[in-house]
Amino acid sequence: MCVCVLVVFVNGKFCKDPKLATAEDFFLSGLNKPGNTTNRLGVNETEANVEQIPGLNTLGVSAFRIDYAPNGQSPPHIHPRASEILLVLEGTLYAGFVTSDNLNNTLITKVLHEGDVFVFPIGLIHFHVNIGNTSAVAYSGLNSQFPGEITIADTIFGAHPRIKPDFLAKAFQLDPNVVKDLENKFGNGN
Amino acid sequence: MCVCVLVVFVNGKFCKDPKLATAEDFFLSGLNKPGNTTNRLGVNETEANVEQIPGLNTLGVSAFRIDYAPNGQSPPHIHPRASEILLVLEGTLYAGFVTSDNLNNTLITKVLHEGDVFVFPIGLIHFHVNIGNTSAVAYSGLNSQFPGEITIADTIFGAHPRIKPDFLAKAFQLDPNVVKDLENKFGNGN
Amino acid sequence: MCVCVLVVFVNGKFCKDPKLATAEDFFLSGLNKPGNTTNRLGVNETEANVEQIPGLNTLGVSAFRIDYAPNGQSPPHIHPRASEILLVLEGTLYAGFVTSDNLNNTLITKVLHEGDVFVFPIGLIHFHVNIGNTSAVAYSGLNSQFPGEITIADTIFGAHPRIKPDFLAKAFQLDPNVVKDLENKFGNGN
Amino acid sequence: MCVCVLVVFVNGKFCKDPKLATAEDFFLSGLNKPGNTTNRLGVNETEANVEQIPGLNTLGVSAFRIDYAPNGQSPPHIHPRASEILLVLEGTLYAGFVTSDNLNNTLITKVLHEGDVFVFPIGLIHFHVNIGNTSAVAYSGLNSQFPGEITIADTIFGAHPRIKPDFLAKAFQLDPNVVKDLENKFGNGN
Amino acid sequence: MCVCVLVVFVNGKFCKDPKLATAEDFFLSGLNKPGNTTNRLGVNETEANVEQIPGLNTLGVSAFRIDYAPNGQSPPHIHPRASEILLVLEGTLYAGFVTSDNLNNTLITKVLHEGDVFVFPIGLIHFHVNIGNTSAVAYSGLNSQFPGEITIADTIFGAHPRIKPDFLAKAFQLDPNVVKDLENKFGNGN
Amino acid sequence: MCVCVLVVFVNGKFCKDPKLATAEDFFLSGLNKPGNTTNRLGVNETEANVEQIPGLNTLGVSAFRIDYAPNGQSPPHIHPRASEILLVLEGTLYAGFVTSDNLNNTLITKVLHEGDVFVFPIGLIHFHVNIGNTSAVAYSGLNSQFPGEITIADTIFGAHPRIKPDFLAKAFQLDPNVVKDLENKFGNGN
Secondary structure (H helix, E strand, O other): OHHHHHOOOHHHOOOOOHHHOOHHHHEEOOOOOOOOOOOOOOEEEEEEOOOOOHHHOOOOOEEEEEEEOOOOEEEEEEOOOOOEEEEEEEOOEEEEEEOOHHHOOEEEEEEEOOOOEEEEOOOOOEEEEEOOOOOEEEEEEEOOOOOOOEEHHHHHHOOEOOOOHHHHHHHHOOOHHHHHHHHHHHHOOO | OHHHHOOOOHHHOOOOOHHHOOHHHHEEOOOOOOOOOOOOOOEEEEEEOOOOOHHHOOOOOEEEEEEEOOOOEEEEEEOOOOOEEEEEEEOOEEEEEEOOHHHOOEEEEEEEOOOOEEEEOOOOOEEEEEOOOOOEEEEEEEOOOOOOOEEHHHHHHOOEOOOOHHHHHHHHOOOHHHHHHHHHHHHOOO | OHHHHOOOOHHHOOOOOHHHOOHHHHEEOOOOOOOOOOOOOOEEEEEEOOOOOHHHOOOOOEEEEEEEOOOOEEEEEEOOOOOEEEEEEEOOEEEEEEOOHHHOOEEEEEEEOOOOEEEEOOOOOEEEEEOOOOOEEEEEEEOOOOOOOEEHHHHHHOOEOOOOHHHHHHHHOOOHHHHHHHHHHHHOOO | OHHHHHOOOHHHOOOOOHHHOOHHHHEEOOOOOOOOOOOOOOEEEEEEOOOOOHHHOOOOOEEEEEEEOOOOEEEEEEOOOOOEEEEEEEOOEEEEEEOOHHHOOEEEEEEEOOOOEEEEOOOOOEEEEEOOOOOEEEEEEEOOOOOOOEEHHHHHHOOEOOOOHHHHHHHHOOOHHHHHHHHHHHHOOO | OHHHHHOOOHHHOOOOOHHHOOHHHHEEOOOOOOOOOOOOOOEEEEEEOOOOOHHHOOOOOEEEEEEEOOOOEEEEEEOOOOOEEEEEEEOOEEEEEEOOHHHOOEEEEEEEOOOOEEEEOOOOOEEEEEOOOOOEEEEEEEOOOOOOOEEHHHHHHOOEOOOOHHHHHHHHOOOHHHHHHHHHHHHOOO | OHHHHOOOOHHHOOOOOHHHOOHHHHEEOOOOOOOOOOOOOOEEEEEEOOOOOHHHOOOOOEEEEEEEOOOOEEEEEEOOOOOEEEEEEEOOEEEEEEOOHHHOOEEEEEEEOOOOEEEEOOOOOEEEEEOOOOOEEEEEEEOOOOOOOEEHHHHHHOOEOOOOHHHHHHHHOOOHHHHHHHHHHHHOOO
């Protein structure tokens, strides 16, 4: 509605005639259901952005739910177009972000329990790890209808096609064969 | 951090020297605790914005928790500087917003259960009512570090000093004495 | 021109090929003509936004003229996407806005005479009443090409379909029958 | 209020504690008084921006009144930070703007009578001339609390210190002595 | 990519399906080649904006190269939608901008040598002149994907159709015949 | 000037009274001097942002020069607050960026020669490697006065204090001892 009413094509979503908009355009269900965390990282993200909720188009806000198995982690990643405010719904997380080069790459961390809120500024690398004995659940709000997500390991070592191993070897001070091995793992979606 | 690092006085919050920033600046606890809903409306809001979390300054995002007693309601209100994405954590809500005058003041509503998400566009009047038999809890993300809240009834009938009853009587097609009565109720914080 | 030159579909208005733009795209006539104020509120608004002036698309500015019969009023309303700067061209107005909940819903008012300017911040509820013996005229500039208008009474009590009377009765501390009566009045466009 | 409430130092205006804000902070009088047009150009501008109305700080809107003697003109100028929507209150203006180099510097003009509205996109050179037999008056809204004004002739030929005449002679295909003469005229405030 | 990925029609450029984007969409060659400066002003600008690089759409940045013959000049001009940061690659420039009317049209200038950087704020009139004995080259970054360029002399005296000479004569304190002469020169692209 | 004129404290830089601004506030020298590339990566960046040029405050643009030894590289990094447009001044670079997770982490690369321009969208991981036999030089414009830089390897493995090795081992599918080794290398500034 509102802004969206007048927007037809902004951000690539075709906004319907606002006179035809219904509650369904502003609605999504299912964020109470635990995501499947039986994967390598023991983590699952359920998104609620403009791809699931067309009415979010031009509104500049979105959200997602994160499930963590014990020891599961949301690995180092960035949202290129949004800051994030995270609420722990269940469990105990260890969350942190790292400041930029000119601030000495300082690690800012906090152990978060149920009901704790933590903030991740736009574009900074951050992560959260389930350090409790049970599953953990968090819910985050972000100030973009399509914040994007760039998982560092997947993006660096799992790019398609792969980044030349020699380049990454130098950048990360790794043996080129280690890089190749990482690229094999991440490039195949592992 | 990040943007905030360089911001000293934006939006009235004095940003500390970023080299002195700590995790506490980005942290808030207590959103797991039910707010006290023993009030006329049976509702309570716990805020997590720049007033509670100084690190939010300039980041353009915030959140709050809402508790509803049975039949409790978050009455018609607006956020003048933010859109909102709400997640139902417990209970059953009836939520809605009304479009602007040029769209015929159309009411868009939805019954929301646990895990449902609903969106309220910036500046539109919206409300949510607990229509279940138990307490309800919701958590919202907003795209402003200080979104503001304007509860319609409190603002119209509870302004300090009061708006001239004759004006409101005409605007709302109410008897001036009814308006005076409302102003007595709302102006005293009832 | 300018920004608009390159904008085809932003905000839902189809911007013509800038090479084909003419003065008509940036022009509107008729704001010297008094609007018809023979209505319940004794007020009339003549708009000059992107719906009347297609060249405003993406330029972020618009305007309107307001006519007030004696005792006429622009009732409590908000513009969800713009701040407003009003100039009194004729007559005497009593204008005001109410601050948000966290500032105690403070009423800020001023009697305005010809040549006076008053400002209404984005998203705040405001109103202006003709308190003179003659017709009054004002002209306002707003910082959005489509600022929107939400008249509180029409939106709360005249929504289509109506908001459940019990909810509004609780929110506004009114008898449900009074709410029903109001909804009958406003819902029928009275 | 609103946004400004929380802004202390944005845009160089020290915003007072919002709890101390009064109606005077949002008010300006005197725009009904004709400005003095007994000057070379026969024009006068009365401003209503953040310098006169401190409450405009961060609100992104402002206005001004323009008076024109017969044959008076608002000479070619730009507002570096705002688009403008102009309403003719009295008289007959010939108004125009010129598109940018890549659109062939097309002149878009319109004769404007009382009640006509015309739009000037951000950063484009525009002008308005009183082509009627009487004084003319216009009122403009702009989408910046401090839009700025750059009168081309004063800026080019009246800069302090002067721009080297040889440079301007080449740029404007004028004899250097003509440039010097212009600089003498404009540099002294004529 | 990124933002653009989701943008279909913003700013009038039809963004391709991001899954089909290639490196060519983010690439331009040829800025090492001197532009042809055998023209009246002895200057040439090679652009690198969204018209040449479609992937710039929505990214808010662009660039251009400027070549200057000895004594060549980039004449007084403005970018209506961007600030500019210029780097001198070769030669010696005299660069300046003029502040707005309310700051007394102050001329701010600097002689720039190879490796010097100078900044031109959005919407201010600026110029750069090759004051060395050799060709000069500069490269500029701007914060808009389509910053626009308004050369003052071409826009004022070379508009199509021409601005009425009497108006410009008064604005610039020139004889109308001088204005006509200028308009003949600039209107024909000289 | 311009916008900055009125800005006192935005983004943490104390803007001087605009009437006292001089050309030095908008100037920086030395970008013609090759940076020292005798370091592990064979790369050097010379910045021209608001920290070096105070007049950039609020103008939303900056730049830097990059020097690359043969085989030198600007390793994978992001700018959290800006898009970048790079021009190759000398040499041959291999440049690339990787799209976000929802676009399959696609690697977009290009070999760049002198005079080639390439674009890096805000927040995406990108890199450039000198693949020629000689030194290379590039110059970039960015749409922020303080874009920030987050070198991935330094931020992940060189944070202070270090990120718990077990977490990174899991995220990057590395042996914890390899992570520890990396952290020793990067944490000491190697």
